[in-house]
Amino acid sequence: MSGPTAVELIERKKRGGELTPDELRGFLAGYVSGAIPDYQVASWLMAVCWRGMTGPETLALTEAMVESGETLDWPEITRPTVDKHSTGGVGDKTSVVLVPLMAAAGAAFVKMSGRGLGHTGGTLDKLESIPGFQCELPLDEMRAQVARIGAALVGQSGDLVPADKKLYALRDVTGTVDSIPLIAGSIMSKKLAGGARSIVLDVKWGSGAFMQTLEEARVLAETLVRIGEGAGRRTRAVLSGMRQPLGRAVGNALEIREAIDTLRGGGPADLWALTLELGSQLLELSGLAPDAATARARLTELRDSGAGSRVLEQLIEAQHGDPRVVNDPALLPSAPVVLPFAADAEGWVATADARGIGDAALALGAGRRTKADPVDPAVGIVVRARIGDRVSAGQPLADVHARTEAEAQAAMDRLRAAFQLSASEIAAADDAYETVG
Ligand code: URA
Secondary structure (H helix, E strand, O other): OOOOOHHHHHHHHHOOOOOOHHHHHHHHHHHHHOOOOHHHHHHHHHHHHHHOOOHHHHHHHHHHHHHOOEOOOOOOOOOOEEEEEEOOOOOOOHHHHHHHHHHHOOOEEEEEEOOOEOOEOOHHHHHOOOOOOOOOOOHHHHHHHHHHHOEEEEEOOOOEOHHHHHHHHHHHOOOOOOOHHHHHHHHHHHHHHHOOOEEEEEEEEOOOOOEOOHHHHHHHHHHHHHHHHHOOOEEEEEEEEOOOOOOOEEOHHHHHHHHHHHHOOOOOHHHHHHHHHHHHHHHHHOOOOOOHHHHHHHHHHHHHOOHHHHHHHHHHHHOOOOHHHHOOHHHOOOOOEEEEEEOOOOEEEEEEOHHHHHHHHHHHOOOOOOOOOOOOOOOEEEEOOOOOOEEOOOOEEEEEEEOOHHHHHHHHHHHHHHEEEEOOOOOOOOOOOEEEO
16 A cells, blocks of 8 residues: 555544545555455554544545445446335335335336344345245346346345455454444445445334434434435435334244235335335435325335236246245245233333344244354244233233244243333334435
8 A cells, every 4th residue: 555554544543533535445455455454454443433434534435345346237227226225123124015116116126135133134034935035146147137127136246345344344343333434334335336326225213223212313314325425326314213123023934924915005004104105215316206295106006006016926936936925925934833922911012122022033043143043934923012002911912933832932031021011101103204315
């Protein structure tokens, strides 16, 4: 690296100074090539955690991360390209509903997703509960699929943003994950490298989310949108609550079943509301609808006509899965033991804690504690009472779908802590969305 040494850059950040785009590019390139060692990058990361980054510096970091690997573009696609990212939560199966609907509305939507870790689920694990479904597709096969049906639901290509993979692994073991510029750079580098022109970000807040408070989520959302706009993409963020799970189902096949149900006009109201919110933002951003009201009407019509479910069938078939699950969800794996978890008193539901319910599903085998753990597609929790509901003693608050009765009982111990009842009335917690951008 010419110019300042790595130590000088670390020192400057330690004192609260700013690195230039060229310096950041050189520093990251040195890290990815192995010329700059982990311990210097770890030191710089900690300095960023304490000192933060300016807006231009955060954008430069993100662009330098994008430049560390390959990028996708879509010259053969005539449809507007769109993308979405959720900062993760419990029961979030929105992409499975949104991607087919957006394709039915005329967009090209290549959704690259990740796997679950800890209490949060991952879209790839959910999709793989569909018999035969493949998330890893050769690039030319995926391109042909997007040109034909407008949608793909796949894993992140290994060649995009290698700097993020290396940095994230280092942040994970050096206590440097929770920095807004680092989180924003990590998320947006992957979105920019994916090549879509319009991007919507679902930034979650609450116990089940990365950001615990609405205020923190707002700062992250503003940072994400500034990066997207700075890089020339039409970008908006929606803040959505994650104090309780999204929808009812938590667990892979259970969530696919709920997503299909929602795409077919049933399903929980909150899942459909979020799908409509994110979808209408994308339709407006990409110019496929003139305003939010038209966009919402169009998405609802595509759901009601069955056009969205037909795209999901085509997508599953193209990705080697069994498309019959869309009309016959009984073909999805199911757990041998299903037991109700009942309220021990009457009252109002004060908490249906997303984190606690996610942990109960994880303990059943629906998620993984370490990256190498297998997941059980069939098990999970179906929540039957939401914050603010009035329940009587003995009324089921959730159903536990388990491999064995002993595992179901162990999950119930966790659910006991997640559901708290109040003797006095509690308001419903359908948190209003806030839009940034
Ligand atoms: N998600 C990401 O992709 N990166 C982060 O740093 C945090 C959450």
